Amino acid sequence: MTFFNSAVDVLQSLVIALGAGLCVWGGVNLLEGYGGDNPASNAHGQ
Secondary structure: OHHHHHHHHHHHHHHHHHHHHHHHHHHHHHHHHOOOOOHHHHHHHO
16 A cells, blocks of 8 residues: 555656646746747747
């Protein structure tokens, strides 16, 4: 049972790390979307 508990702890840590990484990535993408004053940041539209 100890192995099962430690496996659950590892999975929880992985899920939290993945969620934090996605949150940071999403925030960066959101901020990049507001870069209308920089024409280079809108180059993917052409």
